[in-house]
Amino acid sequence: MEKIYVDHNASSPCSSKHYKEVFTILEKIDGNPSSTHYYGRQAKSGLEKSRFYLADYLQVDTKQVFFTSGATESNNIVVQSLCSHNQEVQNVLLSKTEHPSISVPLKKLEKQQKLKLLYFPVDSRGLYKKEELLDLVQKYSSCIRAVFLLYVNNETGVVNDVKFLTDCIKRINSSIHVHVDAVQALAKCELSWLRDSLLDSASFSSHKIGGFKGVGALYLKNPDAEKYVFLQGGSQELGHRAGTENLPGIISFGLKLKDLKQEGLWSQKTLEVKQYIVERICGLPPLVIHGDQGLTSCNTISFHIKGRDVQELLLRFELAGVAVSSGSACSSGLVEPSQVLIAMGFNEEEAGSSIRISLSPTNTIEEAEKIVNLIQQLCSV
Structure with a gap:
């Protein structure tokens, strides 16, 4: 049975070509980048070339980007740096739809009375309510340490206008640190605006765009x-x-970023496949698509089927050879309903039964047709 992989928001697999390309390079430079001998210098050169590719893609200075073990570390660096050493309790703003790598450490610091969390709402589409957010910033501007924003939601694919919000927040108080989790935006949304924006920091991940796991990056405007x-x-x-x-x-x-710069955003290839699926399932009576598809990323479809158990649905997808997720892969081992969907107004039963399809340029219309047929079968039972 031919298998279909549509869980690229969790991790986008490396191609055989990419593995070969990486290991061909490593055979020549596999020293310690900190060593001063020839092998170390070659390794250092390879590392700095990747830093150049990252900075070039973001159109920022190489001294503003740092490699980490992943986006979770990048997000935690910002949280701990800004919020764990405050002399006095300050406010931190975020929504209930943020990624756990930001919300969990912030909640822990709040329990330690090192900060106070203020939540701004999202609407039924999952978009930040801009007026409410900016009203909070205006009201507490003198005692806000940071605002955390999510560019593209990992569960629903909802795209927030983080550039506009960053500019507005900075106009109110330029000393407020604004951090953007841009993990799911990489390869799917424009990022060149970082260069001229007042954004303070942003996090990225390699394996979400087909690179190796265990590496991420952190952009800092003023390191x-x-x-x-x-x-x-x-x-x-x-x-x-x-x-x-x-x-x-x-x-x-670095190589994936170099390819991305040359080939362009995923939207050129994934949007056609996504639209093919959405157009054929959106009218199915028991199926509810989450969010306005015109406001979501080019590769993500989130939905639930009324009255159907999510574990049963996942099993049916698995038996059909289709790899999907229930909500976020980072929390897929939990039974708890999606806090993202609850924030959007769905009840706990609905929020606990979501299915996420996330595409990449490797997916085809032929695969989409098989997925649609399977979903139609699941809706007719």
């Missing part, structure tokens, strides 16, 4: 070793993050 709390004990990553770098992962990430 400061005294301010940002990275790993300590070495001079790696421009003196900011100690520890021998994950050279295979960084080489992989």
Whole structure:
């Protein structure tokens, strides 16, 4: 049975071509980038070439981007740096739809009375309510430490206008730190605006765009070793993050960014496949698509089928050879309903039974046709 992989928001698999390309490079430069001999210098050169590819893609300076073990670490660096050493309790703004790698450490710090969380709402489409957010910023502007924004929601694909919001927040108070989780935006949304924006930081991940797992990146507009709390004990990553770098992962990430710069956003290929699926399932009576599809990313479809158990649906997809997720892969082991969907107004039963299809340029119309046929069968039972 031919298998179909449509869980690219969880992880987009590497191609055989990419594996070969990475290991061909590593055979020549597999030294420690911190060593001063020939092999170390070659490894360092490969690492810095990947840093160039990242900075070039974002159109920022190479001194503003740092490699990490993944977006979770990147997000935690910002949270811990900004919020764990405050002399007085300050406010931090976020929505109930943020990724757990941001919301969980923030909630822990709130329990330790190091900050106070203020939540701004989303509407029924999953979009931030801009007026309510900016009203909160205006009201508490003198005592807000940071605002955390999610560019593209990992569960629903909803795209927020984070550039506009960043500009508005900074006009109210330029000292407020604005961080954007841009993990799901990479390869799907425009990011060149970072260069001229007032955004303070942003996080990225390699394996969401077909690179190796275990490597991510952090963009900092104004890097400061005294301010940002990275790993300590070495001079790696421009003196900011100690520890021998994950050279295979960084080489992989750099090559994928180089390809992305040349080939363009995924939307050129994935949108056609997504629209094919959406147009054929949106009218099925028991099926509810989450969010306005005109406001979601080019590759993500989130839905539930009324009255159907999500575990049963996942099993049916699995038996048909189709790999999908229930909500976010980071929390798929939990039975709890999606907090993202609850924030959008769905009840707990609906929020606990969502299915997510997430595409990449490797998916085809032929695969989409098989997925549609399966969903139609599931809706008719």
